[in-house]
Every structure is written in C-alpha cells, then in structure tokens.
Amino acid sequence: MSGPVIDPRHDIVERLEQSGIRYYVTGSEAMAAHGLGYRLTNDIDVVLDIEPGAYDVVVRPFFEPAYIVNALLPTARRWLGSAIAIATVSKVDFVIRVRDPWGQAALARRLRIDDPALGDVWIATLEDVLLAKLEWAEGDLAGLQGKDIHRIIEAVPSLDRSYLDLQAAGLGLRDALDRAFA
Numbered sequence: 001m002s003g004p005v006i007d008p009r010h011d012i013v014e015r016l017e018q019s020g021i022r023y024y025v026t027g028s029e030a031m032a033a034h035g036l037g038y039r040l041t042n043d044i045d046v047v048l049d050i051e052p053g054a055y056d057v058v059v060r061p062f063f064e065p066a067y068i069v070n071a072l073l074p075t076a077r078r079w080l081g082s083a084i085a086i087a088t089v090s091k092v093d094f095v096i097r098v099r100d101p102w103g104q105a106a107l108a109r110r111l112r113i114d115d116p117a118l119g120d121v122w123i124a125t126l127e128d129v130l131l132a133k134l135e136w137a138e139g140d141l142a143g144l145q146g147k148d149i150h151r152i153i154e155a156v157p158s159l160d161r162s163y164l165d166l167q168a169a170g171l172g173l174r175d176a177l178d179r180a181f182a
Contacts, residue, residue, distance in 0.1 A: 008090035009044055011066075012083075013121045019062040022049035024110040026095075026124040026132050031148065033115045033123045036155055043082070043091040045132075047124070049107055052079045052096050059083075059094065072096065077135070077171075102131065102167045126152055127160050127167075134173045134180065141180055149180050 009029065016023050025033070027045035050058055052072055059081070060069045067083035072094075081094040097103035106128040114120050124132070130152045137145035153159065161181075168177040 007117060008085045008088045009117050010119045011085070012044055012046070012090075012092045013118050015062045016046065017120070019058065021058060022107060022122075023047060024107065024122040024124050025118065026129055028148070029118065030123045030129050031126075031152065033113060033118065033121070034126055034129075036126075036151060043093045045093050045095065047095045047097060047103075047106070050096060055079070055081060055094075055096065067092075101170050102128075105163075105167060106131070126156055127163050130159070130164065130180075131167055131171065131173070134168065134176050135171060137176070139176055141176070146180075153180060 013025070023046050024030075025044060025046055029044050031037070048055075048059070052074075055072050063069050063083045066087065067085050069083045070081055072079040072081040077098045077100065079096040081096070082091055083094070084091045106124060109125050109128060110122045111125060112120070112122055115123070130149055133145045133149050133152075137143060137149065140146060141149060164177060165174070168174045
C-alpha cells in the first residue's frame with residue numbers, strides 16, 4: 001500500500017522554499033492564485049533568481065531523484081529548464097531571465113500568499129503575469145496567451161498601467177500591450 005498522494009504543485013513549492021532560491025510562480029497558476037479561475041495546464045511556470053551556471057548545482061539537488069531535471073536551453077531573453085515528477089508525471093518549467101530591468105522589477109514586486117493548492121508561495125503580480133504572457137504570445141493575441149491577457153485586463157480594471165507601459169516599452173512590447181488594451 002502506498003502513502004498519501006502529495007499534490008505535486010505543493011511539493012514543488014516546498015522544494016523551492018527549502019533550496020533558498022528566490023522565485024515566483026507565474027502563468028496560469030499565478031492567475032488562479034489571484035482568483036482568476038484555474039486553467040488546466042501541463043505544468044507550473046516558476047521564475048528562478050539564479051545564474052544559469054548555478055542551475056545544475058543549486059536546482060538539481062532539491063529535485064532529484066524524485067524528479068527528472070532537464071538541462072537548460074537558452075532563448076532570447078531567458079533560459080528554460082524543467083523537472084518532471086516521476087511519481088505523478090507532473091512538470092515544472094523553470095525560467096531564468098536575463099537580468100533586465102523588468103526581470104528585477106518583477107522579482108521585487110512578487111507577492112507572498114497562502115494558496116490552497118500551492119501552500120505558502122511567492123507569486124507574480126497580475127501586471128507581471130500579463131507582461132510574461134505578452135512576451136510568450138509573440139504578438140499573437142488570438143491564441144491561448146492572448147485569451148489569458150484579455151481575461152486579466154477584463155477582470156482587473158485597477159492594473160498599474162504606468163508600470164505596464166514602462167516595462168512593455170523596455171521589452172519592445174508596447175505595441176502589443178496597446179493592442180491588448182484596445
């Protein structure tokens with residue numbers, strides 16, 4: 001007989017807390033934590049505040065052997081890695097951002113909450129979730145990321161537009177942001 005099934009989302013957060021890595025959850029999990037409804041995805045998106053060279057030394061020990069930790073892949077503004085829970089086939093995507101002004105601002109603005117699914121966790125603000133989704137959408141506001149962007153804008157009229165304008169301009173996303181609000 002096996003023991004109780006641990007929610008992999010909670011387990012991931014606990015491991016990150018134990019590691020001492022500064023992080024925040026973003027994407028659909030963060031939207032759900034902000035009360036915007038849960039959209040089932042295949043993973044949890046977590047931004048890590050570490051240098052890419054520290055990934056194998058700092059992240060792997062806290063996830064292996066219960067998780068298969070994949071190597072980092074560099075992209076334009078970030079490195080992407082992941083870990084797959086062997087017991088539950090759940091996945092966490094790790095994002096390590098280039099140390100740009102938005103990446104630093106998003107880390108400074110993260111919120112600490114007690115979420116029923118995630119536990120005591122750091123999450124991105126809705127403004128930063130929106131910016132991340134704009135970046136991932138690559139201009140396609142009709143796709144899944146675009147739908148999430150519109151859901152945030154419609155549900156939260158009090159978004160900090162000056163912050164969004166400033167960060168979107170720095171990311172080259174100002175036109176996309178204006179189209180999202182139009």
